Amino acid sequence: MAVDGFIPFVASGLTVAGMIYIIALLDSQLAVVAIAISPVLYLGARTFNSRLRNQWGDIMHLESSAFSVVQEALSALRVVKAFGQEEREQQRFVRHSSESFSARVRAAWSEGAFDLVIGITTAAGTAAVLFLGIRHVQSGTLTLGELMMVMSYLAQLFGPLASLSEMTARAQRSLASAERAFALLDETHDVVENKNGVPISRASGAVTLQDVCFAYNGDNPVLSDISFAIKPGTRVGIMGMTGGGKSTLVSLLTRFHDPTKGQILLDGVNLRDYKLADLRNQFGIVLQESILFSTSIGENIAYARPGALQHEIMSSSLACRTAMARWWVSVECNYPEDSASGLRSRELF
Ligand SMILES: Nc1ncnc2c1ncn2[C@@H]1O[C@H](COP(=O)(O)OP(=O)(O)OP(=O)(O)O)[C@@H](O)[C@H]1O
Ligand SMILES: [Mg+2]
Structure with missing residues (x-):
């Protein structure tokens, strides 16, 4: 979105500069009134943009925590099922998702409020220029045709100004994502x-x-x-x-x-x-938690050495089986039938 928004952003900036120049040629006072709305838009954008950036940061944080619930539940699916905790995990996901949903609604409200501020400001600017323009027509310093021209330029001027402000608000979503990505890149090794x-x-x-x-x-x-x-x-x-x-x-x-x-x-x-x-x-x-990749047993054995030859894998597997058999026998002799270590060794075997 940051890239998508860049070209319209530059185009809007150039249009605004051109329009102000032409209005200033026709009536400098009207040009001043027309650009007087810029600080208001700027202040509005500053206030709302920082709020929106924080809100989008929160949304992304909440969404990633909702996805971690899914990831945790899926990676420990057997445990969840074994203890009958499907309902609880589902509720945990719904709770996290609802929080991110509410945060999205709050961000949508903020964006809407900002759009409203832009709308009111540009409408007030148009009314002020019209009011002053009519005064100038009445006093004879501006012709009616020129005023009509100023008003049509003004419509074209406020459009880009409003879209510039809206664009900066929409960019907050991308900036919040970029901030999270850079925070990850900045993590020390x-x-x-x-x-x-x-x-x-x-x-x-x-x-x-x-x-x-x-x-x-x-x-x-x-x-x-x-x-x-x-x-x-x-x-x-x-x-x-x-x-x-x-x-x-x-x-x-x-x-x-x-x-x-x-x-x-x-x-x-x-x-x-x-x-x-x-x-x-x-x-x-040999890790504490046994991990099997979904590929052949041979490739799992040779995980650390992808180029290992068949006979190397076989001898490694034989050594492994012998070691495990010895270990299992010793564990079976030393632990009661239902002890954690006894069960674990049997499962691994
Ligand atoms: N990545 C981590 N970040 C923060 N704390 C950790 C991390 N890994 C382990 N710990 C903490 O360090 C301490 C030692 O953990 P460690 O896993 O080395 O213990 P252990 O002796 O291997 O235990 P076990 O017999 O359960 O395998 C624990 O208090 C654990 O909570
Ligand atoms: Mg350990």
Whole structure:
């Protein structure tokens, strides 16, 4: 819309300038009265535009929250159905949609009110020019023909002035969208890649954490002063209560986030000094939540290496099945029949 509105905006601006010039040639006083409505239109546009921009910003925020409800409900459809919460999710969507509907109605009211202000101002301007013009005709400084000409130009002058003002009001919708898009682009990266990062093909696997601290938001540290060293080839399990920061700790290794204090070394080099893609290539990750893309099992297994050969996929699948079978047996032996871990392992298997 910003692009669509640009050419009419320029055309209207040029028409206004031309009309004022011609009216000024016929009667300078009438030209002054005619352009006197411009400040009123300008002030009206300023007042309504900032209000409209905020209203459109709110509308977009409300609409995206309504769509998040849909997205959440669809992505957790089985949970919603399993707990019989379809009605509640529907009500949640209706509530969010109704709020955005009301916000749209409020914005339509504001646009309507602005149109009204423009209409009243241009009508008042026309009446003032007509009144003064008739006076000038009576006093003989302007002929009736000239007044008729001024009035016809005036109609053509106020049209573009009104559409200029309306255009700026309509542009607020696009500006509000642009603001949201730029706010997204302005988001700082979680991690900054070192342009002169060291390449790494195969790390030996020595991991050292030195006084590592991390917080998702400044006030609540998730990890405080964590220090340990893991030798290459060692298997390490991290235990802790739920929400204790295990996943966070692992995500620091792959630089999904950087520590807020301290440093992590891989083979004696700070993770920040490696090329990011090379660093992430050093890790095999099994996510806490299992995710399957809707493609073949083979392509899912080879997701991190699209060019993997058939026999590599097969051997990986075999290794995976063996590991899972072992794990399942150990879980089955250690957890009661209906425990969360027992059920989860069976589902995954
Ligand atoms: N993206 C995030 N933004 C803000 N806080 C987060 C984020 N991810 C995790 N947290 C918070 O950080 C803390 C540690 O979470 P983390 O997922 O690392 O715990 P965990 O030990 O892996 O738990 P679990 O055993 O449940 O997997 C929790 O309080 C969690 O609410
Ligand atoms: Mg976790």
